Amino acid sequence: MKKVKLSLSIVLVFAILATAMISPAYALSSYDMSASQWDTYWQGYKSDGKALYMAPGGNESEMNFAWLGNTECENPTVYVKSSLIGSYDEFTGISVKIDNDNYSYQVTVYGLLPNRTYMYYYSANDYTSSVNTFKTGKADGFSALFVSDVHISEQTDNPDGESVKDTSFAFHEIFTQAYNKDNYMSLVISAGDQADHGLLSEYIGLFSSPLMKKIPFAATCGNHDNKNTVYASVINSPNRYNKGQAIVPDKNGGDYYFVKGDVLFLFINSNWTSANDHYNFVKQAVEENSDVKWRVAVMHHDLYGGHHEGREDENRLLRLMFVPIFDEFCVDIVLTGHSHVYSRTHVMYGGKVSEDIRGQGHVTDAAGTVYITSGSTARPRGNVSAGSDALAYDFISEYDYIYNIMDFSYDTITINSYSKDNFSPFEVFTLEKTSNEGGHPNEGHNDLYFIVGNIGTLVSFVQTIIHIFETLFASIGIEF
Ligand SMILES: [Fe+2]
Numbered sequence: 001m002k003k004v005k006l007s008l009s010i011v012l013v014f015a016i017l018a019t020a021m022i023s024p025a026y027a028l029s030s031y032d033m034s035a036s037q038w039d040t041y042w043q044g045y046k047s048d049g050k051a052l053y054m055a056p057g058g059n060e061s062e063m064n065f066a067w068l069g070n071t072e073c074e075n076p077t078v079y080v081k082s083s084l085i086g087s088y089d090e091f092t093g094i095s096v097k098i099d100n101d102n103y104s105y106q107v108t109v110y111g112l113l114p115n116r117t118y119m120y121y122y123s124a125n126d127y128t129s130s131v132n133t134f135k136t137g138k139a140d141g142f143s144a145l146f147v148s149d150v151h152i153s154e155q156t157d158n159p160d161g162e163s164v165k166d167t168s169f170a171f172h173e174i175f176t177q178a179y180n181k182d183n184y185m186s187l188v189i190s191a192g193d194q195a196d197h198g199l200l201s202e203y204i205g206l207f208s209s210p211l212m213k214k215i216p217f218a219a220t221c222g223n224h225d226n227k228n229t230v231y232a233s234v235i236n237s238p239n240r241y242n243k244g245q246a247i248v249p250d251k252n253g254g255d256y257y258f259v260k261g262d263v264l265f266l267f268i269n270s271n272w273t274s275a276n277d278h279y280n281f282v283k284q285a286v287e288e289n290s291d292v293k294w295r296v297a298v299m300h301h302d303l304y305g306g307h308h309e310g311r312e313d314e315n316r317l318l319r320l321m322f323v324p325i326f327d328e329f330c331v332d333i334v335l336t337g338h339s340h341v342y343s344r345t346h347v348m349y350g351g352k353v354s355e356d357i358r359g360q361g362h363v364t365d366a367a368g369t370v371y372i373t374s375g376s377t378a379r380p381r382g383n384v385s386a387g388s389d390a391l392a393y394d395f396i397s398e399y400d401y402i403y404n405i406m407d408f409s410y411d412t413i414t415i416n417s418y419s420k421d422n423f424s425p426f427e428v429f430t431l432e433k434t435s436n437e438g439g440h441p442n443e444g445h446n447d448l449y450f451i452v453g454n455i456g457t458l459v460s461f462v463q464t465i466i467h468i469f470e471t472l473f474a475s476i477g478i479e480f
């Protein structure tokens with residue numbers, strides 16, 4: 001009898017070990033799909049054609065919505081309520097023309113409370129959607145997914161032969177894997193290059209994950225998005241600086257900001273060379289939200305990561321434009337993409353290392369700004385070279401398909417960086433601030449920035465003239 005018991009226990013141990021070995025290293029959810037399930041889902045999504053996505057509103061109590069239609073609509077409407085009983089509140093918005101056949105309906109919902117689940121549906125013209133739900137962030141902190149270089153790609157002109165459906169699935173898989181790790185995330189931060197050619201079909205793919213109807217997605221314009229002007233029409237951003245204030249308006253919508261929890265998020269279009277406009281935008285956003293503890297900037301071009309032959313010249317110019325702004329306005333973290341390789345700098349101030357944090361996963365009251373470049377979420381880079389001026393602290397090329405989960409609390413911001421299919425992060429890094437000021441110097445910009453700012457704005461003016469002529473000639477069938 002004793003022998004049988006022993007055998008059973010051995011079998012049990014083997015069974016547990018075998019289960020652990022064949023189980024994925026992460027939990028599954030109802031959002032997980034196989035490739036064939038995605039094919040079926042994709043057919044339904046494409047035939048519906050509305051491509052709804054959610055974006056942050058100007059502050060925690062607001063939420064932006066955008067979806068597509070083929071005709072102008074006077075009163076696109078989102079209906080929202082916070083419980084199973086009671087009636088829906090109605091919020092109406094506007095139609096933004098994308099081209100002759102497509103419109104983006106954009107609505108802002110306000111009066112939302114933290115840590116609630118809301119039910120919503122939307123309608124425009126003779127279409128009414130089914131009911132979806134979203135959760136607002138907790139009052140005492142929140143978490144966010146940080147991704148970059150999703151590169152949803154239309155097949156034409158794509159040497160990899162990828163399609164919008166396949167690249168959209170690749171993004172959905174990463175999005176789901178992150179969501180499975182953290183069901184409470186209430187924001188996605190995307191550092192640009194969402195659409196490979198900036199085409200509407202690619203943005204429709206970007207919005208295809210069902211999680212886009214649940215978690216707001218905040219994008220910034222990458223150089224690939226900037227190949228077209230669709231980005232400006234389909235992305236429903238709050239607090240756009242471009243509206244009437246910019247010296248030279250940006251063809252792709254300009255910079256924007258929002259406040260979430262104790263964080264002021266500054267989303268900057270780094271394709272746009274009007275340095276004075278970027279400066280004025282950050283100044284205004286910071287002055288209007290001077291009591292918000294953390295300042296996090298998001299832009300596409302990495303300033304210190306590089307990892308790409310020939311990009312150092314570009315990085316050097318971009319540092320001239322942007323570093324004085326982040327220094328003067330005490331930005332804590334700058335999140336970027338573009339190089340497709342993960343890197344994190346030491347603490348930087350004045351273009352130099354102000355605090356060497358090699359070997360540390362934590363910095364308190366940092367004497368400057370930390371620049372974090374996410375690797376690509378869906379398109380790994382093959383050949384890479386050394387980081388810009390060797391200022392990038394970590395240089396992680398062996399990991400592909402990167403995503404980051406960021407935890408924001410009043411005192412700390414922690415970034416957990418993962419590669420796809422790995423349960424454990426390859427890096428965990430925490431910034432801590434013991435006061436609103438932290439340890440960031442605040443010496444203002446030097447007089448040279450006046451020259452840089454004006455040259456940048458002059459270049460953007462010339463770019464605008466060229467863009468106007470290109471558009472005019474394209475309308476009569478002439479392309480350069
Ligand atoms: Fe990219």
Ligand SMILES: [Fe+2]
Pocket residue numbers: 193222223224300337338339
């Ligand atoms: Fe890029």
